[in-house]
Amino acid sequence: MTSDSEELSPESGNEPTPEFVTRFEPAHGTLVPLADGVARLTVNNPGPFTFHGTNTYIVGERSVCVIDPGPEDEAHFLALMQALKGREVTHIAVSHTHRDHSPLARRLKAETGAIVVAEGPHRPARPLFEGETNPFAESADSDFSPDVTLAHGEIFEGDGWRLSALHTPGHTANHCAFALDDRGIVFSADHVMAWATSIVAPPDGAMADYMASLDMLLERQDRIYFPGHGGPVADPPAFLRGLRTHRRMRERAVLERIRQGDRLIADMVRVIYASTDPRLHGAAALSVLAHLEDLVDKGLVVTDGPPSLLGAYRIA
Incomplete structure (x- = not known):
């Protein structure tokens, strides 16, 4: 890593x-x-x-x-x-x-x-x-x-x-x-x-x-x-x-959305995946969660409890 x-x-x-x-x-x-x-x-x-x-x-x-x-x-x-x-x-x-x-x-x-x-x-x-x-x-x-x-x-x-x-x-x-x-x-x-x-x-x-x-x-x-x-x-x-x-660009986009005030994955997906087929937004939310799991593990992002689809996130 x-x-x-x-x-x-x-x-x-x-x-x-x-x-x-x-x-x-x-x-x-x-x-x-x-x-x-x-x-x-x-x-x-x-x-x-x-x-x-x-x-x-x-x-x-x-x-x-x-x-x-x-x-x-x-x-x-x-x-x-x-x-x-x-x-x-x-x-x-x-x-x-x-x-x-x-x-x-x-x-x-x-x-x-x-x-x-x-x-x-x-x-x-x-x-x-x-x-x-x-x-x-x-x-x-x-x-x-x-x-x-x-x-x-x-x-x-x-x-x-x-x-x-x-x-x-x-x-x-x-x-x-x-x-x-x-x-x-x-x-x-x-x-x-x-x-x-x-x-x-x-x-x-x-x-x-x-x-x-x-x-x-x-x-x-x-x-x-x-x-x-x-x-x-x-x-x-x-x-x-x-x-x-x-x-890596997706990871930076997730971090930027959190810096801009987004706390929920659904809000991040609406911006980051605005041009993506809406049928794929569920999968996109899971991809954002995967990035957030990694970011929490690196100590760059924090959330209450384990990372989850419904969790609230903030910069560490």
Whole structure:
């Protein structure tokens, strides 16, 4: 974690915020080749949080790994089985346990006998405070349990492919990206996406974890990311620096709203996210809460009791 002065100062070199790319043809139900031994199949589950749908990836040729099978969706399952026809599925890798990514793993495992690998079951980034409820509890696949839990950097492989697990908590506590290290390819799931920033919503997510995960990925200097929604991230180092700048700007915006007299998260959201789709203001409030949790932990902001959506905040 950087020091408070570094966190609040202008970014070195005036790094730009990311240029989000919203051009994307999902080709629902059709297998789209992306690179040698890498193809994408997008679920037809568009929405404000899923963009044009969840991306499932197939890695390998004769024996393959399926990354993020997706939700329980009959059309997607049939399209996936057609794409896998004549090939052995040895592994099913799950990036995290939101219901648009993991539930179909159970049916795919039953059909193929593949091993399910992931960081672990669903869990919050921190315990719930007394009286607190989890606003995203219904979106969590709490029944998910991998056959094999993966440590950071742990490798699993098949015929012609070798993937390593990259723990990237922040969006969820159990979020994991997967890397074809010898090719500079990372399947970044919901941690880094070209079309929008990732939701960081306590208690499932944590802003400090998210920022640390960005820093870890920046150290790698990979060539291309294939995310959980939308199209590829073509220049990961530049995009990651932009995301880091964007989050720091959001943090400064939260601090500025408090300095201007805002005490409640709802008041901050109305100003900071004035141009954002109102359907996303609930998620925006949770993102502001994630920043406030981090700011309280740093000693820059205070509130009575633990940080909460309904709490009142002031500069320390």
